[in-house]
Amino acid sequence: MSAEPDGPEDRLRRFATIWSRALFPVTATSITRPDFERLLLPLARQLRAALDERVFVAAGSEAVGESLVAAHCTEPEALSRTLDVVDAYLVLYCGADGGTGEREELRARCSRIQHAVAAGFARALRERTLIEQEAIARAALEARGTVAEALHASEARFRAVFHGAAVGIGIADLDGTVLEANDALIRMFGGLEQHLRGRNMAEWTHPDDSPHVWKLYEELVRGDREHYRVEKAFYRPDGTVLWTNLTVSLLRDADGAPQYQLALMEDTTERRLLNLRLRYEATHDALTGLPNRTLFFERLEKALAAGEGARFGLCYLDLDGFKTVNDSLGHAAGDRLLVEVADRLQACATAPGEMVARLGGDEFVALTTGPDTKREVDDLVGRIMNALATPIRVEGRELTVRGSIGVVEGPAADRGAAEVLRSADITMYRAKHAGGNRYELADPEADARAITRHGLTTALPVALERGEFFIEYQPLVHLGDGSVRGAEALVRWLHPQHGVISPDRFIPLAEHTGLIVPLGRWVLEQSVRQARAWEARTGAEQAVSPLRVNVNLSPCQLTHPGLVSDTVEILERAGLAPDSLCLEVTESALIGADDDLLKPLRRLAEMGVDIALDDFGTGYSNLANLRRLPVSILKLDRAFTQGMQHFPADPVDLKIIEGIVSLAHSLDLAVTVEGVETGAQADQLRELGCDTAQGWYYARPGPPDRLHELALADTR
Numbered sequence: 001m002s003a004e005p006d007g008p009e010d011r012l013r014r015f016a017t018i019w020s021r022a023l024f025p026v027t028a029t030s031i032t033r034p035d036f037e038r039l040l041l042p043l044a045r046q047l048r049a050a051l052d053e054r055v056f057v058a059a060g061s062e063a064v065g066e067s068l069v070a071a072h073c074t075e076p077e078a079l080s081r082t083l084d085v086v087d088a089y090l091v092l093y094c095g096a097d098g099g100t101g102e103r104e105e106l107r108a109r110c111s112r113i114q115h116a117v118a119a120g121f122a123r124a125l126r127e128r129t130l131i132e133q134e135a136i137a138r139a140a141l142e143a144r145g146t147v148a149e150a151l152h153a154s155e156a157r158f159r160a161v162f163h164g165a166a167v168g169i170g171i172a173d174l175d176g177t178v179l180e181a182n183d184a185l186i187r188m189f190g191g192l193e194q195h196l197r198g199r200n201m202a203e204w205t206h207p208d209d210s211p212h213v214w215k216l217y218e219e220l221v222r223g224d225r226e227h228y229r230v231e232k233a234f235y236r237p238d239g240t241v242l243w244t245n246l247t248v249s250l251l252r253d254a255d256g257a258p259q260y261q262l263a264l265m266e267d268t269t270e271r272r273l274l275n276l277r278l279r280y281e282a283t284h285d286a287l288t289g290l291p292n293r294t295l296f297f298e299r300l301e302k303a304l305a306a307g308e309g310a311r312f313g314l315c316y317l318d319l320d321g322f323k324t325v326n327d328s329l330g331h332a333a334g335d336r337l338l339v340e341v342a343d344r345l346q347a348c349a350t351a352p353g354e355m356v357a358r359l360g361g362d363e364f365v366a367l368t369t370g371p372d373t374k375r376e377v378d379d380l381v382g383r384i385m386n387a388l389a390t391p392i393r394v395e396g397r398e399l400t401v402r403g404s405i406g407v408v409e410g411p412a413a414d415r416g417a418a419e420v421l422r423s424a425d426i427t428m429y430r431a432k433h434a435g436g437n438r439y440e441l442a443d444p445e446a447d448a449r450a451i452t453r454h455g456l457t458t459a460l461p462v463a464l465e466r467g468e469f470f471i472e473y474q475p476l477v478h479l480g481d482g483s484v485r486g487a488e489a490l491v492r493w494l495h496p497q498h499g500v501i502s503p504d505r506f507i508p509l510a511e512h513t514g515l516i517v518p519l520g521r522w523v524l525e526q527s528v529r530q531a532r533a534w535e536a537r538t539g540a541e542q543a544v545s546p547l548r549v550n551v552n553l554s555p556c557q558l559t560h561p562g563l564v565s566d567t568v569e570i571l572e573r574a575g576l577a578p579d580s581l582c583l584e585v586t587e588s589a590l591i592g593a594d595d596d597l598l599k600p601l602r603r604l605a606e607m608g609v610d611i612a613l614d615d616f617g618t619g620y621s622n623l624a625n626l627r628r629l630p631v632s633i634l635k636l637d638r639a640f641t642q643g644m645q646h647f648p649a650d651p652v653d654l655k656i657i658e659g660i661v662s663l664a665h666s667l668d669l670a671v672t673v674e675g676v677e678t679g680a681q682a683d684q685l686r687e688l689g690c691d692t693a694q695g696w697y698y699a700r701p702g703p704p705d706r707l708h709e710l711a712l713a714d715t716r
């Protein structure tokens with residue numbers, strides 16, 4: 001740790017870190033992220049100089065744009081991300097902390113820097129494309145003889161398929177010279193025939209090629225292999241990258257001697273970019289650039305699964321009195337404070353095996369997994385307390401920052417991530433109750449007392465017997481015509497002392513204790529019966545189509561052997577058709593699911609029960625993998641709709657939603673959106689192609705009879 005954690009050099013480095021995190025996923029480079037960051041550091045310094053100069057000179061920032069192209073950051077996305085980062089963080093990290101007037105000047109300067117970077121970037125990209133095009137035209141001219149010969153040889157029927165196909169098709173001879181390319185392939189490579197014909201396959205190496213790709217290629221042209229299938233990247237002539245699923249087959253002549261190679265290509269670029277972007281956004285906190293809860297959970301789970309003898313140490317920090325800062329100085333000041341705290345924490349955990357994350361709000365965690373966690377976590381907590389000791393300067397004021405820390409240290413085995421975090425959380429509260437500005441060590445007995453103090457865990461089983469649970473239903477509305485199509489069943493607990501408790505509080509406990517299985521069965525039974533009752537009433541009124549019901553399933557219910565038979569029995573007993581039921585499974589429960597786990601869901605799906613992927617977009621699932629799951633509905637998480645609260649909505653967010661919707665539709669999945677709170681959101685989501693919506697704009701969760709009234713109302 002440097003003597004002064006928040007010196008200008010540290011802040012510059014922090015800026016380079018954020019920049020590299022944003023840019024790296026869209027850069028076609030073979031270097032590692034840390035190396036990439038080192039590459040950006042001098043560029044960041046140039047930008048800071050441009051911000052500091054008394055008179056603005058565009059050349060320095062233009063040179064930054066040119067350097068990006070030289071470093072293979074040639075995707076349009078790379079530029080837009082760079083501009084986003086400069087816009088959001090340059091002044092924050094590299095600007096002097098002056099008065100309001102000065103800050104406004106810095107903001108204006110920052111816009112000019114962005115323009116100059118974009119101009120430099122565009123110029124460099126254009127130059128690069130021209131040079132390449134010239135080389136290709138020369139090559140095409142040389143290859144003309146070969147092409148004429150091949151055209152003659154092809155058959156009419158094959159041609160029709162060849163030209164009409166949506167997938168890219170190319171034919172090359174055994175030396176690798178491209179003889180033919182269909183329109184789809186030409187389009188993939190930028191639209192000009194001479195970019196393909198006459199060129200040699202060997203020219204299309206890409207830094208991301210595994211050696212294995214070219215070995216397969218050699219085997220094929222030698223005649224030792226009939227075909228191969230790989231995922232491969234290509235540079236397009238304009239320098240952008242095309243990702244494909246590539247299948248190459250060997251064509252033999254009448255005597256069986258190898259003659260041509262036939263390549264089929266499917267463009268997967270968009271899907272890949274979307275995946276990377278989703279992955280990044282799903283795992284990082286936008287404000288501080290720190291890993292977020294999701295990524296932290298992944299790391300913690302890994303640390304806990306590290307095997308025998310492994311230990312871990314964790315500090316759970318909550319700032320004392322942060323709300324006061326927010327309330328009195330405003331959210332912008334609160335944000336600056338959080339960014340500063342994040343920086344200081346980051347500087348405390350730089351050793352291998354250490355990481356810092358922001359869990360949300362003013363809660364941060366630091367994890368260590370070194371060889372001697374007892375000592376390390378002790379040092380770590382000391383460094384954190386130390387780092388917070390110096391007041392933080394925000395908007396001309398010196399703010400004293402204090403924090404309460406819960407520390408958990410111990411052997412990794414036998415503990416789940418959620419349990420560890422809960423224990424740290426409880427310990428942190430103990431520190432807070434003892435006056436704050438201190439740390440406490442976790443103690444299993446105190447943990448147990450804390451949980452029983454809430455009394456929830458032990459009261460849960462009795463609650464089911466005493467009938468303290470009830471279900472509310474929230475309508476699912478068709479975006480096209482506004483009709484109510486069904487409802488999601490949401491369970492609540494009417495606790496004799498605490499009143500109505502939300503599922504977010506007790507479902508995790510029920511999962512932990514196993515009570516979720518009987519509780520889940522009860523919810524399913526009630527909901528199915530309710531759906532049957534709606535059906536009977538609508539049957540009488542003949543005005544509306546029957547209402548369907550959505551029921552949530554916890555991950556532990558998925559692995560329970562009785563899932564399929566219980567569901568079948570419940571449906572039969574109530575007399576409800578399977579296609580009136582939809583089971584919602586969270587995305588995270590299915591990440592990495594193997595076939596055994598999917599089997600019961602698949603059985604249910606085959607019977608006609610719909611399966612919905614709930615909270616989609618909060619975890620990270622491989623979009624391409626969706627095809628493998630027996631799912632027919634995607635429920636986009638509330639986070640997406642929340643992002644649309646401001647008008648106009650962020651165009652990048654809209655693009656992401658649009659991308660997901662079109663991908664979902666191409667896989668035959670319907671898209672439901674959650675958390676629709678305004679009419680404007682509903683309109684926008686309808687335009688983006690979403691099918692169904694749910695949210696307060698239509699109705700809050702409520703009693704079953706109200707739902708029936710709503711369904712009738714919209715037919716009038």
Ligand code: C2E
Nearest residue numbers: 490491502503504507523552553554675676677694695696
């Ligand atoms: P979920 O399945 O994603 O349910 C949607 C949650 O969003 C519900 O919270 C609902 O009340 C809330 N919501 C609906 N519209 C809006 C809106 O416009 N704005 C906002 N801000 N929120 C909205 P709830 O009822 O607290 O349920 C929370 C979670 O608890 C559910 O999330 C689900 O994962 C779980 N859950 C509820 N019932 C059950 C159950 O019977 N079994 C299991 N395993 N989990 C359940």
Ligand code: MG
Nearest residue numbers: 488552584614
């Ligand atoms: Mg749900």
Ligand code: MG
Nearest residue numbers: 614615635674
């Ligand atoms: Mg949900």
